[in-house]
Amino acid sequence: MTDAAAVTYNPFEPGFAEDPYPQYAAMRGHDPVHENPLGIWVLFRYDDVLRFLRDPSLSVEDANAAPTMLDQFVDEVLGEDRDREMGTRAMLNRDPPDHTRLRKLVSKAFTPRRIEGLRPRVQQLVDEALDRAAGGGRMDLIGDYAFPLPFAVISEMMGMPPTDSDKLRDWSGTLVRTLEPVVDPDVLRAIAEAGEHMRALVLDVITWKRANPADDLLSALLAAEEHGDVLSDEELLEQVMLLYIAGHETTVNLIGNGTLALLHHRDQLARLRDDPSLDASAVEELLRYDAPVQMTRRVTLTDVEVGAKTIPKGVFVVCGLASSNRDETHFGPTADQVDIGRPNAKEHLSFGGGAHYCLGAALARLEAQVAIGSLVRRFRTIEPVSGPTWNGRINLRGLDEFELVVAP
Numbered sequence: 001m002t003d004a005a006a007v008t009y010n011p012f013e014p015g016f017a018e019d020p021y022p023q024y025a026a027m028r029g030h031d032p033v034h035e036n037p038l039g040i041w042v043l044f045r046y047d048d049v050l051r052f053l054r055d056p057s058l059s060v061e062d063a064n065a066a067p068t069m070l071d072q073f074v075d076e077v078l079g080e081d082r083d084r085e086m087g088t089r090a091m092l093n094r095d096p097p098d099h100t101r102l103r104k105l106v107s108k109a110f111t112p113r114r115i116e117g118l119r120p121r122v123q124q125l126v127d128e129a130l131d132r133a134a135g136g137g138r139m140d141l142i143g144d145y146a147f148p149l150p151f152a153v154i155s156e157m158m159g160m161p162p163t164d165s166d167k168l169r170d171w172s173g174t175l176v177r178t179l180e181p182v183v184d185p186d187v188l189r190a191i192a193e194a195g196e197h198m199r200a201l202v203l204d205v206i207t208w209k210r211a212n213p214a215d216d217l218l219s220a221l222l223a224a225e226e227h228g229d230v231l232s233d234e235e236l237l238e239q240v241m242l243l244y245i246a247g248h249e250t251t252v253n254l255i256g257n258g259t260l261a262l263l264h265h266r267d268q269l270a271r272l273r274d275d276p277s278l279d280a281s282a283v284e285e286l287l288r289y290d291a292p293v294q295m296t297r298r299v300t301l302t303d304v305e306v307g308a309k310t311i312p313k314g315v316f317v318v319c320g321l322a323s324s325n326r327d328e329t330h331f332g333p334t335a336d337q338v339d340i341g342r343p344n345a346k347e348h349l350s351f352g353g354g355a356h357y358c359l360g361a362a363l364a365r366l367e368a369q370v371a372i373g374s375l376v377r378r379f380r381t382i383e384p385v386s387g388p389t390w391n392g393r394i395n396l397r398g399l400d401e402f403e404l405v406v407a408p
Helices: 021-030 046-054 069-078 098-110 112-116 119-136 141-146 148-158 165-179 185-211 217-228 233-264 266-274 276-289 321-325 361-378
Strands: 033-035 041-043 138-140 295-299 304-306 309-311 316-320 381-384 399-401 403-407
Touching: 021 321, 033 309, 041 046, 046 295, 046 316, 046 321, 098 112, 098 217, 098 233, 112 361, 119 138, 119 141, 119 148, 119 361, 138 141, 141 148, 141 233, 141 361, 141 399, 148 165, 148 217, 148 233, 148 361, 165 185, 165 233, 185 217, 185 233, 217 233, 233 266, 233 276, 233 361, 233 399, 266 276, 266 361, 276 321, 276 361, 295 321, 316 321
Parallel strands: 041 316
Antiparallel strands: 033 041, 138 403, 295 316, 304 309, 381 403
């Protein structure tokens, strides 16, 4: 492809979920500020994405954007009387001052010092999982390892009672499809059903927690609500749902995608195995190389000039995090390769930026450092039984299953 007219961004193209990076490269080269036929704009270059992430004049609230063809499609499938407010009260979807107020309530549980204090517990959970894998000589990287670890950690942090993790995994995996374009009516209905199940679960948990307060995040949010009238009932519900889902869905992808990348770059796997001091920089590079969250969005409140184009007021702009992380103009000619000692790897945009920089970044880094570093050092043999199964998502793109043979 040599000109912009020949380049089309099509996340529905077969094979895109397995490997979107050739499309990203083509878009960076030929149409980096792209207007999608659905009325959505997409940014692919590092500098443009970084600018939008940090721009406080942009919004994240859907109400500030004109309806798109996708909105009309959802109305047709779910009915125009659907609850349009559902999900809008989570801090991820709020501008200041609401975002500032909500984030302040939650941020005390996610300080680097408090997160670092979780390292012994994370290591314990990792060691137990690796012991089980060693006993059987094989493991499903996702079901046996990458999912249970962050799920257990966020459940303990929040003080959640025991629940059916298989059902929760299904519901949360369906719900995160709201973060990407959906053109399948059955998927839209499944998302609505999963949302109802998740809301019912969290409401039951909140009722239980009111009667059983403890030293945990959910109790702290309840105390803030009851003593200071800070959170409405709907705000409380949506913050808990957001934290519970985001607290494990993204880290699953980081551990899974990161391990797969190392298996495809065996020289870097051996380098990490031999040098534990590289754990932190390796995780930054794996975050850069295959972002657990591929994109985020902003809404323009005025016309915005980007390059030679004008993005009009009131439209969704998709910020291509994963594409920006492979931008050769920022990360050099080896941007498509894994280098766990890359000097500027930490400049990746996988955690977003600006006021909405990922609140759980320190936790995700810790879990991935322990999980990936421990895995490659525990087993000298780590071999796929077959190719991985991808989850089919466009945004929270990751593995669904990946069977490995392991041996010391």
